[in-house]
């Protein structure tokens with residue numbers, strides 16, 4: 001069975017996990033989702049078909065500029081959530 005998937009979601013989660021101490025934001029489920037949603041709304045989607053996803057994400061993140069773009073979107077999102085938390 002073929003499936004499509006926006007692997008930007010996985011990549012944003014991965015970078016979030018790596019940087020959450022630096023982001024110094026509330027780690028409750030609501031704030032977590034608000035930060036991820038903000039970042040995803042400000043990054044281009046990357047749809048891939050089925051198992052190609054993991055490999056594509058690895059290659060995409062090898063480009064440091066891509067990783068920095070995701071980190072920057074997460075930093076902006078966490079600042080916004082810190083100032084206006086919904087929890």
Ligand SMILES: [Zn+2]
Nearest residue numbers: 026028031087
């Ligand atoms: Zn919170």
